[in-house]
Amino acid sequence: MRKIILFMSVSLDGFIEGPERQIGWHRISEEVHHYVNERLRGMGAFLNGRVTHELMAGYWPTADADPGATPTVVEFAGIWREMPKIVYSRTLERADWHTTIVREVDPEQVRALKSEPGGDLALGGADLAAAFMRHDLIDEYHILVHPVLIGAGKRLFPGSDSQLDLRLTGTRTFGNGVVLLHYQRATLR
DSSP states (O other), X not given: OOOEEEEEEEETTSEEEXXXXXXXXXXXXXXXXXXXXXXXXXXXXXXXXXXXHHHHHTTTTTGGGSTTOOHHHHHHHHHHHHSOEEEEOSXXXXXXXXXXXXXXXXXXXXXXXXXXXXXXXXXXXXXXXXXXXXXXXXXXXXXXXXXXXXXSSEESSOOOSSOOOEEEEEEEEOTTSOEEEEXXXXXXX
16 A cells, blocks of 8 residues: 655754745755655655645746756656646646646545555645644655754644654755654554
């Protein structure tokens, strides 16, 4: 069965973006980007909310056409264009680039998607992650912690009344100070 893997970048103080959706504080070196490409290349689909999808769709379809694009940018542009994408949105009317729009998170539909053949499913976006967490649908957490405190913005994890125990299964420190934390659910379902 495929797994749903939350794959996100976060500041050391727990934010995914600044107060005005700034992400310029991300420390994406060639080494980090190469790791991300390697990990995401084998995924079966990207699962994103509308905001994350529109951010990605605004850049990646033609990122490799920029003469200054690095090899890792060129590579990820191809990965992103070819990867099936599922966008959860109540307002998005249409989307290109192998994208299916789903109106709401239905746990049974998600479980059926997990049972299909193919690679794991990469989950992105804090709001969508919160919805998946409410339905207990996330199997692994791959969090890239960036060595910066931004002070305010949107937190990766909202407050919750429930506890979810995780087991650390791996770490990796990159040359620029970014640290990958890889967690799995402590109890199998």
